[in-house]
Amino acid sequence: MSHLILGAMVRTIGAYPSGWRYPGAHRDPRLDADALRRTAAIAEEARLDYLFFGDWLATGHDLEFVDPYLVARIDPLSAVTYLAGHTSRIGLIATADSNFADPYTLARATASADVLSGGRVGLNLVTAVDPRSAANHGRDFHTTNGSRYDRAVELEQVLRRLWDSFEDDAVVADVASGTYLDASRLHATDFHGEHLSVAGPLNVLRPVQGHLPIVHSGTSPRSRLFAAQSADLALVAVNDLAHAVSIREELRALAFESGRDDRTLKVIAPVLPIVGETRAHAQALAEDLAELVQVAEDWPEGPPAGFPAQRSLAQLASHVGVDLSGRSPDDLVGPDLVARFGEAGQVLVEIVAERTGRTPTGERPPSLRQLLVAASVNASMIVGTAAEIADEFEAWADAGAVDGFNVLSAVQPAQFEEFAFQVVPELQRRGVFPTEYEGTTLREHLGLERPDNVHVTGGDPNLAVARR
Template identity: 40%
Template sequence: MPSTPRISPSPRQLHFGIFLFSIGYHPGAWRLPGVDPKASHDPAFIASIARKAEDAKFDFFFLGDALATSAEQQYVFPSQTVRLEPFTMIGYVAAHTQRIGLIATANTTYADPYHIARQTASLDHLSGGRLAWNVVTGADERAAKNFSRDHHWDNSRRYDYAEELVDVVSQLWDSWEDGALLGDQAAGLLVDPAKLHPIEHEGSFFRVKGPLNVARPPQGQIPLVNAGTSPRSRAFGAARSTVVFAGVPTFEAAQGFYSEIKAGAVASGRRAEDVSVLPGLVPYIGRTSEEAYALYQRLSALIAARLDTAALERELRVPLAGLGGDDLFPAFDEADPALALARHFITQARKLNRTESPTVRHVFEYAIARGRGHFLAIGSAEEVADTIQHWFENGAADGFNVCPPHLPAGLDDFIELVLPILRARGLFRDEYTGRTFAAHFGGALKPANRFEGARTAQAEFGRITETHHRVV
């Protein structure tokens, strides 16, 4: 590829993270030659992916989570069928990296705030302030049966619980002031009792006395991350998160989501730039456009799932009875708003397979490949870079949560082919400018400790009162 002349860096820079699906985001990727089907349990592989992302100056390495599985899941989302627990993995990755941010996922619906506060504060110390917590409430009904519950809570109850849990965790992080751990050997004082605070929380779901038994995290308040499609999830992200992930399949959907989150942040008393919106990006990259589309088609041919026309019919609301995979997908009213999802699927099937007459199997393959609904960027490195820049400069993204369709080569292609183009355009940095997760997203100052402010105000009031009595 000929080198592109460099232009001056833009004041606003792209953010990138690697969303680890260890056998690749595409459900056929684990069958591709060169991919290790058991990579999800290989610590050397996991660390190598994190180091590659760090060498490329990615903002973060992100681990999702799931609390249930089944053998059938291997056909739909194999990368989520079996994998290691994220907090344990992040601890391992922290020891093998130095600058990249680290995001661990914790499902609040099946968690306790004291445990979460200890885990997150500990990992923030072990990583030197590089942790962020991805707050999820979970949508998988099966998880309830793994936690001694009869049913999974509805969205409203899950977010009521989550918001209080996050509040308690935030208080626990502050229950140790900076400097509370004295270590004064001469005075025989390990801890300054004046700087250690019970939180005395009593709420609808939790009664927590505190303090935490881990010193205040290096970042003070560990940055929050979230994703979700419900109004409660979006409102939470706009009001509280440093990063909001988005599963949006089109530019128009991304623009709408971006605008909503930014407006919500301002309505919550924040600045729009206080929250970064990062859609998922699944990049199929070739040295030519034809090569990229051939990669998608090659991976789709490896999908192990059997064609399920009944499930596809239920999802798209288009009759498919009696049709096989090689039959053309039947015509339907593409202007009907009730069939918007079917219109999206058929549009993508035409594009991805480069035909105006996609088959039922083509549409089914897209239904499987889209996974969580992330945008599939397919083309040459130049074309993928153009797409990224277009979204970034037109109110659809502050960067992207990159989900390579296969690993490790899919990440290598993005780093070696796409990033140099974006750097040449002045859109992505050459070096890190900060050392903490918060700093990567512009949060240079450590937040004030709520208890320290109250303590110093009380001390000042006492001093003024004493002075007044002396004067009188």
């Protein structure tokens, strides 16, 4: 039976720029091993489908303010392999960068993690955009978007051929005859593309899942085509419900055109719920988090190097269409000022009212900082009680906007616990999310079939080239 897919996007120090500053939040990455085990235990108790580890192959001052979790963190495949030994049911998805990954090494590490976890590992293939990642991998220039996707297509094909090196029954281990391996069931990879060339076979058994479920996250038309042709899960960035419906329809249509059963492509949206016992509690937390986000004017001598340019009153002024010079981020925004805002500014006022309950005509008007944070911090935030957040999830699923959600938590572990132990039970009570794990592998959690071996079905190694 198909149900809502729910995964947790793991960011140990929180998925909001100021989350680590909140009282009681995990903030020391030296203790990440404990934090990872605790997150995994909570997620598994709530019976989430998977933990999802994104990645970024560079670091720097700028990330401190944009996404502090990215500054110093555990490598995703290491985290997944570590957690394979500390969990028993939940899926574990690691991100790898298709630009720089060596196919043999990636196939080997992921197949190993899948065998070690009993078939619970997935692979998110991304085509990184940060030019610093090129310099970190001995490349002197970042290649074009098209070329990065060409390599991703080849990588996906070659990974499948490598994972399928051994047929499921290739190792005979027949003591009586002394036959260990049926050599006819071990296959060379023999892939020769424009970007990748791999002889094979792989020196790890076929993964428990056959092929690991492949996730792709991206936004461009080329990204959509790649997800539709090559991925099991498409992780998409969406602005609102209507946008999500159209993206899912487009992805499904592209999958169908490429000859796939389009129902096998699951579309997942990231979401950041702020959960409170009452709506007012949730709004107070959203407000506190916004107040803790620094903006350029907090440094009278100017912000530190790498501070995001869009987080300044000058940028807010151009967004709302009103000169804000001479004002302070903590100035309140009353009806007279709002009356002069353009359309984008009016939308911002509505977003802040929804998140914090503050309105320009109310007793406690919003501050300029709150408007600026809403405009410059990228987060699909839903603020409310467990029932209100469940309502929203259900509405999206019923509208055909998504097959599931990757849930981010602003404050770790408190907000993740609220989600796991308040929102998930509410979804279970409504029958949209199961109360028990029904299968043992990540594929089973996602409702995906185990694929045939491409060497047995005669998969074409040059399909990658034909797909462009």
